[in-house]
């Protein structure tokens with residue numbers, strides 16, 4: 001008789017799995033899901049699946065309590081299920097496989113049936129009820145299907161046994177060169193784990209799981225230790241649930257091309273919050289493996305697999321080499337580094353994108369919304385400006401998209417940097433930039449729907465956010481709802497129209513783009529080319545947005561930002577949910593919620609002596625002299641600067657002594673021994689009429 005795991009049955013997850021699920025905030029969801037998909041019998045589909053497989057992976061614990069992962073193989077049909085609770089396997093473990101000594105009645109086995117050509121897989125927990133010759137009779141305890149995730153597609157080729165060299169068995173307690181080469185080039189391995197009872201036997205069944213990534217995803221720390229990323233999975237946490245109850249694991253590596261096996265057993269540790277995790281693309285956490293002992297089994301498999309086609313999930317993940325390079329790059333983030341202009345794309349009549357690749361160094365990761373500080377020598381003078389990245393952090397390029405600041409009828413000079421980029425920079429040129437930075441960042445941890453409002457070139461952070469949301473949606477299989485509304489003067493100035501439509505299509509319209517144009521040409525189709533004309537209005541928002549609790553992001557000219565901010569506040573969006581950035585001094589006035597802290601201006605002094613310590617010059621400052629950047633420039637100094645609004649941090653210098661206060665809120669990170677010249681003035685000192693400040697210039 002089969003038994004369905006129903007509401008009254010005990011949980012299909014043991015206490016370790018439940019604990020990890022709880023820690024990850026998926027406990028209730030997984031309990032409901034587990035009860036539907038984990039069965040104590042094999043449905044017909046699973047039975048047929050095992051029957052046609054030529055190999056299966058098996059996990060077990062040996063008599064000393066060490067777990068091992070193994071492979072059993074034979075002609076398809078070697079596994080047969082006579083009824084939904086039983087599975088017979090007609091196969092013998094390879095020479096030297098520790099499983100040879102554990103094939104006895106009551107031994108618990110974990111099985112992973114996997115078809116590398118279709119990436120289908122199925123898991124079983126079972127125990128042996130009879131064993132004779134190479135016939136292993138199993139009773140099924142649990143069965144469930146698994147999604148393909150990080151499985152690479154591989155074509156199998158079976159070669160004749162008699163063509164194989166004699167097999168070799170080598171005991172190992174350290175990773176020798178050959179083992180290290182196999183591990184470092186592996187894109188796949190298998191891990192066995194289990195929960196033990198007091199006498200060290202498997203009490204809750206044994207699990208064997210697949211782990212995949214790009215070659216280089218396993219770090220060989222030394223000749224006994226490995227560090228391995230854990231990617232987003234099916235949230236069952238079978239392996240980690242076992243690890244927290246019993247910190248032992250068996251790892252199996254296959255040499256897919258030569259038919260060798262490396263089987264290892266040892267102890268594990270879960271690194272929930274290692275600082276290294278954030279450098280490793282796709283890693284949610286890490287775990288380490290310390291080898292106790294293992295075996296190198298050479299020429300044991302008559303199975304060969306062709307070069308893999310990588311799973312799309314694996315391609316979204318990193319390698320340790322990349323992680324290390326990122327870490328090093330972050331340590332050098334204050335330095336100017338060269339970037340080659342790889343591609344230039346005109347996005348609209350006024351905005352052009354520059355695709356940049358790091359030249360001879362690793363570009364650092366960034367959060368959507370952050371900017372690059374770029375410098376160039378223009379007409380003999382070094383100029384620095386900041387440009388928000390319009391690419392996504394997982395793109396293998398940086399992209400800045402720059403509006404040409406034209407001179408309106410010669411009334412004002414042309415924008416220096418933007419015109420230089422538009423007119424003089426060509427593919428193959430080098431630009432120098434500091435690592436991305438900035439406080440206007442997309443809240444990647446939030447699950448709330450997102451509203452992006454962009455005016456003109458303020459679209460750049462929004463495109464980055466939309467690209468990021470799409471890629472993260474694929475990676476996590478949970479697409480965040482994003483609504484973009486772009487305001488442009490006319491359709492010629494409407495940048496990224498096609499790109500946003502493509503993102504919208506790919507996200508199955510979870511990410512949507514709407515346009516409002518100030519000037520609508522007669523050939524434009526309402527509803528397709530634009531949705532609205534004129535300013536973003538309450539009616540427009542209400543017609544597009546379902547009532548919900550949004551994270552809102554604004555970027556554009558001052559008037560646009562203020563109007564959008566006031567509009568959002570008027571429809572009840574709290575100040576804290578509105579993230580805003582101006583591409584210059586921000587004049588947006590916030591109406592702060594009571595609970596929200598606001599920027600408190602500290603008292604400035606009226607008069608001060610400012611010492612430029614590097615040049616050993618002292619000058620008298622008074623409040624009419626403005627901020628310290630203006631003051632320094634007025635005295636012939638040429639400090640680096642970018643935005644002049646406290647955002648980019650380019651004018652940060654060392655504060656040698658004295659105190660400064662800030663006239664505006666400044667998002668750039670400033671330590672106590674630093675000063676952001678563009679928005680700082682000398683502070684008042686109690687009892688002193690003239691204060692003194694010394695800065696490193």
Ligand SMILES: Cc1cc2nc3c(=O)[nH]c(=O)nc-3n(C[C@H](O)[C@H](O)[C@H](O)COP(=O)(O)OP(=O)(O)OC[C@H]3O[C@@H](n4cnc5c(N)ncnc54)[C@H](O)[C@@H]3O)c2cc1C
Nearest residue numbers: 385386387388402403405412413415416417418460583643
């Ligand atoms: C955080 C941040 C992110 C940014 N991201 C982007 C981005 O993604 N894309 C983008 O295009 N820009 C962005 N900017 C703006 C960018 O940094 C530059 O400010 C912009 O490109 C203009 O620089 P410029 O050298 O061309 O103009 P500048 O020479 O600095 O001149 C600025 C403006 O003033 C005008 N002007 C110059 N002299 C006078 C004068 N005497 N009287 C009146 N007007 C004058 C110019 O015509 C121009 O419009 C960002 C700015 C910040 C702070």
